Amino acid sequence: MEKTLLKLLPETKENFPLATNSTFKVGGPARYFFIAKTKQDIIKAVKAAIKLNIPYLLIGWGANILISDKGFEGLVIKIQNTKYKIQNNYIEAEAGALTSFLATIAASANLTGLEFAQGIPGTLGGAIYGNAGAFGKSVSDIVEKVEVLKIDKKNTKRDFLAKDDCQFGYRESIFKKSKNWIILSAKLRPLKGNSKEIQKKMREYGQYRKERQHLQSFSAGSVFKNFKIEPSFKMLKKFPEFKKFINSGFIPAGYLIDKAGCKGMKIGAAIVSEKHANFIVNQGGAKAKDIFELSRVIKGKVFQKFGIKLEREIQLIGF
Numbered sequence: 001m002e003k004t005l006l007k008l009l010p011e012t013k014e015n016f017p018l019a020t021n022s023t024f025k026v027g028g029p030a031r032y033f034f035i036a037k038t039k040q041d042i043i044k045a046v047k048a049a050i051k052l053n054i055p056y057l058l059i060g061w062g063a064n065i066l067i068s069d070k071g072f073e074g075l076v077i078k079i080q081n082t083k084y085k086i087q088n089n090y091i092e093a094e095a096g097a098l099t100s101f102l103a104t105i106a107a108s109a110n111l112t113g114l115e116f117a118q119g120i121p122g123t124l125g126g127a128i129y130g131n132a133g134a135f136g137k138s139v140s141d142i143v144e145k146v147e148v149l150k151i152d153k154k155n156t157k158r159d160f161l162a163k164d165d166c167q168f169g170y171r172e173s174i175f176k177k178s179k180n181w182i183i184l185s186a187k188l189r190p191l192k193g194n195s196k197e198i199q200k201k202m203r204e205y206g207q208y209r210k211e212r213q214h215l216q217s218f219s220a221g222s223v224f225k226n227f228k229i230e231p232s233f234k235m236l237k238k239f240p241e242f243k244k245f246i247n248s249g250f251i252p253a254g255y256l257i258d259k260a261g262c263k264g265m266k267i268g269a270a271i272v273s274e275k276h277a278n279f280i281v282n283q284g285g286a287k288a289k290d291i292f293e294l295s296r297v298i299k300g301k302v303f304q305k306f307g308i309k310l311e312r313e314i315q316l317i318g319f
Contacts, residue, residue, distance in 0.1 A: 028071025060123035068318030095125030112193030140168035
């Protein structure tokens with residue numbers, strides 16, 4: 001099997017350390033590791049894995065994931081196809097394009113709608129997969145259509161999904177449910193705007209993140225999703241302070257974690273950020289199990305205090 005895979009994908013590396021491809025800087029090795037620089041590379045790698053019955057995993061920048069210390073006993077395909085073009089106020093970009101870069105080139109073209117992505121580490125494919133967002137905006141606001149590779153047993157088919165077909169929700173999309181659908185590229189439709197105003201907003205967002213988040217530390221951004229709240233939420237009587245979140249529709253997970261007394265909590269070299277309670281930071285030398293266990297303890301503390309079950313935003317791999 002190894003010889004056959006290496007023949008089909010000669011650039012494949014064996015026993016590759018995945019920690020180098022994770023913003024947490026943790027995780028064991030991939031049995032096989034392949035960098036896909038084009039859409040054709042992605043399709044070729046997926047077909048090779050299917051043909052040889054090898055488990056496969058696609059990753060982008062390595063943000064928003066927690067890879068176990070065991071690693072991945074299969075083929076990891078790193079998505080690094082980055083072509084893009086701007087035409088008639090549309091942005092067409094491949095899945096491996098960095099969202100922060102797309103925000104910058106959109107601003108230079110007087111296109112607004114991607115400002116929230118400034119400073120977010122990750123790729124367009126990952127952003128669409130998890131409907132990434134910030135500051136009340138999300139990538140689904142500007143998605144026109146998504147090019148996907150659909151896999152049915154040993155057959156593959158390229159298709160296009162309109163925005164409504166992507167079933168976007170808060171940090172959700174159809175791609176989380178349909179694991180055999182792989183994002184290849186997308187067409188975005190930002191709105192016309194003023195470059196100076198767009199860049200001003202991006203600087204403001206960047207300063208906000210700099211002051212409140214660990215941008216230079218090893219983390220994966222928000223660990224938990226914000227908690228959806230409605231006026232009928234039964235805990236409002238017990239915790240009337242929650243009423244201030246009714247209009248926004250969400251209680252920030254960081255608020256709940258902070259009020260549950262978790263800031264500064266440590267397991268091994270993993271710590272709950274003092275700046276932003278919804279960040280877990282690898283202070284250097286942390287293991288994936290430390291981060292996972294710390295997230296489990298946080299969930300328990302929040303539930304114990306508020307009766308609220310937090311849901312992880314980061315994707316667990318190998319747990």
